[in-house]
Amino acid sequence: MTINSAKVRGAYIHIPFCDHICYYCDFNKVFMKNQPVDDYLDALAQEMNHYAESGPPQTIYIGGGTPTALNERQFERLFQAVRKYLFHPALKEFTVEANPENLNEAKLEIMKRYGVTRLSIGVQTFDDRLLKTIGRAHQSDDAERAVRLAQRHGFDNITVDLMFALPGQTESSLHDSMERALRLGTPHISIYSLQLEPKTIFYNRMKSGSLRLPGEDIEADMFGQIILELGRHGLHHYEISNFAKPGFEGIHNSLYWRNEEYYGIGAGAHGYVNGIRYANAGPIKKYIDSVRKNGHSRRSEHAVTFEEKMEEEMFLGLRLMKGVSTDRFNDRFGCPIETVYGDAIERLKKKGLLAEHDGRLAMTQKGIFLGNDVFEAFLIS
Structure with a gap:
């Protein structure tokens, strides 16, 4: 291969x-x-x-x-x-x-x-x-x-x-x-x-x-x-x-x-391929019949929007203790992270939930215990 x-x-x-x-x-x-x-x-x-x-x-x-x-x-x-x-x-x-x-x-x-x-x-x-x-x-x-x-x-x-x-x-x-x-x-x-x-x-x-x-x-x-x-x-x-x-x-x-793509294979599996998030049929028989007919078993698909990709970059990446790279965000989306999330970042920094070091935004020790509050701050819609 x-x-x-x-x-x-x-x-x-x-x-x-x-x-x-x-x-x-x-x-x-x-x-x-x-x-x-x-x-x-x-x-x-x-x-x-x-x-x-x-x-x-x-x-x-x-x-x-x-x-x-x-x-x-x-x-x-x-x-x-x-x-x-x-x-x-x-x-x-x-x-x-x-x-x-x-x-x-x-x-x-x-x-x-x-x-x-x-x-x-x-x-x-x-x-x-x-x-x-x-x-x-x-x-x-x-x-x-x-x-x-x-x-x-x-x-x-x-x-x-x-x-x-x-x-x-x-x-x-x-x-x-x-x-x-x-x-x-x-x-x-x-x-x-x-x-x-x-x-x-x-x-x-x-x-x-x-x-x-x-x-x-x-x-x-x-x-x-x-x-x-x-x-x-x-x-x-x-x-x-x-x-x-x-x-x-x-x-x-x-x-x-890191918000990368993955194949989801099997009944009820979720995948993310070519910018599309999809879910397979869950019931075993429906899954088998669908694969026999189509080669796959996607029951739903969602083309991830540009704004959703940015949101996911943040609330998935911030699960990692090293956080989100500001350079990577710029490379992926063609704009500085502060342009999109400047207000949210400053608000979380003032609350002691977020910190920036060596070009990365990451949750503080206090922020780890309040992770959901941090993630919600980066939902645009």
Whole structure:
């Protein structure tokens, strides 16, 4: 495959199948039992081929759902298609999400054989009581065994995914989870606060008044604890929810934050190609039928306007701790950043939420805790 470096793109591939549904999850997913998995994999391969004609991706990310819920035969079929249509030797990063309860030696060997360079393991917490509360299928010891098993198979670039502000979670429990994660020695930890999304079990419980969550002050204290503790152990805070040792920052996700393009492949996947943001059909059968007919499954498209591109440059780029380059903004949009956002920038600087250093605008420590307020300031319409 010929590499065209002129266009920076990633490829996201969605596996919507799960053995169980977590109480907080709002991603496009279905119970795996009785699903047309093989037909879905055929459709994925066809859609990969469709986008491969537009040029190879620099990164690949397989997420879900639960990619490791596939059995070994299905799992290998997936990677055979990736190798045929998207993989190339100059690929910068190849990430796969994995759940502790269905990550085994056979699947790790398949991933090694097909060039996977990075694993993102969904741990969420090392508190067994909380794991049950949020509807996870594994226990803390399963998570530790999965990480150790991956390390023994030569995966040194592993992300442990954690959550905070969970129902009934205390600062002590959060500290213990971080300590166990840090003892595993992975070079990257992602840690997200619980978001209540419509059509989830937790959202319905919140609406009925039966879900007890930590208050905003406790959530802010937890976030401060996270930044302090992970920084103390050499994981630098490079994005609002992500911490890494130098050189292990997530490349694929950074494409999103840098407002680059990416193919979205699979049921319910979202993509951004040639200035158009699109969403695929979500229902499995509708996705398969659409790909068979068209080679892709776009159910909606939106041509991003010039103003929207500028907005996205700001509120995505400011998620990164290094912030937004004023020179890059000028190069991309043909005007100084102050021409468009001068008033907002000055207002945020006076509030102590934004600062400028070495040609970059970035959130201050105070701004990180009030990120939504900062992002909203750059919405023109």
